[in-house]
Amino acid sequence: MNHPSGGGVPFVSKLSSVEKHIDNKGAQSSVAFIYQAKIAELLRNVTATWSKNLINHSFSITVENMKDDQNHYTCKIDLKAWQFWGKKGLKNLEVDGRRVDVFWDFRQAKFSSSPDPCSDYYVALVCEEEVVLLLGDLKNDALKRTRKKPSPAEATLLYKKEHVYGKKLFYTRAVLDESQKEHDVVIESSLSGPDDPEMWITVDGTMEIRIMNLNWRFRGNETITVNDVPVQILWDVHDWLFNSSGSSHGLFVFQPGPLDSEPNKHKNYSNNNTINEKKSKDLSQSALECYHILYAWKIE
Template sequence: MHDPIGIPADEPTSVGRSGQSAIKSVYRTKLAGECRLITVTWCRNPLLHGLSVSVQGPEGDQQYRCKIEMKPWYFWRKQGSKHFIVDGCTVDVVWDLKVAKFNGETEPRSDYYVAIVCEDEVVLLLGDQKKDAYRKTGCRPSLIEPMLISRREHIFGKRKFTTRVKFNEKGTFHDVAVECSSDGIDPVLEIRINGKLAVQVKHLQWKFRGNESINVGKNGLQVFWDVHDWLFGSGPRHGLFIFNPIPSSPPSSNQEPDSENAMGSSSRFCLFLYAWKVE
């Protein structure tokens, strides 16, 4: 049976078929005595909003999971809790989305919280209603601050694709816009950060894959793009854009972030943006 809010292993293909927007954020923190990855996925299609939380298992798989479905045509629990067991420890997922403002987007913008609790600690807290979350759970903040490792977004559009992202967990939000326009018969790719043109790629038929280093404020950012399927594919097709902040001190390895698995062992954040063209 098709899972309406889960993202399967063959993620791009399945999301393309379903036509649902999805945002998948991966955090690293300590839970049940070990450093683990927690994945939070928000999904949206014409029928429902969905939230899924999964925790990395002992062999590296994400076998501990709970799901919340938000269907518009009948009453659903806009606040509540669920729990599952991780290596003998109870993990509670507590949420309050009563007045959450989605503004037509997949992930809520404000007025909500989602708390993951284990052993009397809030190991991960999302949203801006933090005081309410601590009061509701009755638990203390974790001594270890969770780290956002990667964010994977699937968005749909005809020629322009936009998102908001923090390239640094303690930084400010930046508006990112990707647009593929046509200059005669030669398409042009433009990437804007906060309204300013950051990357422009002409002769896209020959430069459908590439990368460029740019500055966002005082910080460096490496941008990778692959729009081969936009130009030469058929059926549901996406362009892939990777935004990788450049650390102040360069890493020992020069390896490009060609997969999210590569980021699993890194402490740097990386945004993977899948831009699906809708005819």
């Protein structure tokens, strides 16, 4: 189902206006995973962010402060290759008077083009004798080091937000079905030349969507199927075509699950804060309701 010229998907248009301040000269790619975990007796949003540019490579983890929306509890770790001594460590935060320990080990971590590691690492958050959030594939190593048991209230991934840079090609990894494995997603565009602007979206090497006449269909959505699971893909590439400021990005939202038939459902997603708020309240959501939000920044 498509909506030419932006009709029917107002939340994509509004969300695309978020974070316009990013400077392409810095070209800082970033990936943020927003979880919900029980910390200090409350369900809180925890954001794990990986950032990388030509100079810096870092990881930060932020725990929501329920009493102050502007000031949260944050731990930042430098991942520069020449600082091997910092690849394994421990820091602690005080969250509402409770101690939260952050353990990490990136000594053998393997990276690809994305700022976040592919394998061989862990990050563990410990609060009140329990591991409340565990990232990475070395989970046994993390439990052995922390000497704590996993929390019975397992953390839930709410959504993933990513910023990538490119000229015509943009690559990301997204969970799109019940396997919980990430699929390779490639977005390619042709905005100049003798033909009308076009865009292609492929999943695991198979072209799933081809958008012709992009000048008229710069906003819209379609539903594809990945391993028998319907996946909604929404896009807004207005700035790619009509923004001459040199700082243009396209917005893509990948949402596993059937197309929502409620006409006003999208109003809950007008910006990142309301996505955050809605997800915080929906404690019964399944893994298939996790969003992947991609900002694709076009550079010359």
